[in-house]
Amino acid sequence: MTLYLFLKYLHVIGAAVLLGTGAGIAFFMLLAHRTNHPPTIAAVARMVVIADFVFTATAVVLQPITGVLLTWEAGYSLWEGWIVLSLALYLLTGAFWIPVVFIQIGLKNFAEAAVRSGSELPDMYRIWFWTWFAFGFPAFGAVMAIYWLMIARPHIELW
Numbered sequence: 326m327t328l329y330l331f332l333k334y335l336h337v338i339g340a341a342v343l344l345g346t347g348a349g350i351a352f353f354m355l356l357a358h359r360t361n362h363p364p365t366i367a368a369v370a371r372m373v374v375i376a377d378f379v380f381t382a383t384a385v386v387l388q389p390i391t392g393v394l395l396t397w398e399a400g401y402s403l404w405e406g407w408i409v410l411s412l413a414l415y416l417l418t419g420a421f422w423i424p425v426v427f428i429q430i431g432l433k434n435f436a437e438a439a440v441r442s443g444s445e446l447p448d449m450y451r452i453w454f455w456t457w458f459a460f461g462f463p464a465f466g467a468v469m470a471i472y473w474l475m476i477a478r479p480h481i482e483l484w
Contacts, residue, residue, distance in 0.1 A: 332398055339387050357370065367433060378426075
């Protein structure tokens with residue numbers, strides 16, 4: 326196996342982990358939220374927080390590394406339009422993902438506190454949940470656009 330194919334393999338696996346973990350987390354958190362049952366929400370949120378740190382954070386760190394190495398190995402310039410746009414979208418994704426990590430921890434804490442006290446979820450939980458939900462759309466859209474850019478590698482004039 327060539328270095329190029331090895332890097333490409335790692336990069337594609339990382340992209341799949343980002344997209345798959347993000348979609349899975351969103352799906353399970355939404356289903357848990359719909360139960361309005363604090364013990365269910367607390368249990369799912371605990372797993373979501375762990376999954377985000379184990380899978381998403383690892384892929385977030387490795388994607389730019391494998392991407393840059395793959396770019397060099399393939400002979401592309403980091404200043405090609407589709408690469409610059411991919412990196413900008415990656416930063417946009419991060420700008421939404423970083424707050425989401427903290428919101429998920431907050432959602433978990435709200436649900437755990439409701440379980441401990443035997444009370445309903447506070448109104449703040451709903452505000453945080455819908456903020457978390459809304460932040461997923463631009464992040465998910467940016468990741469989908471990055472996938473397209475990586476596959477199509479269109480000629481984009483930036484300057």
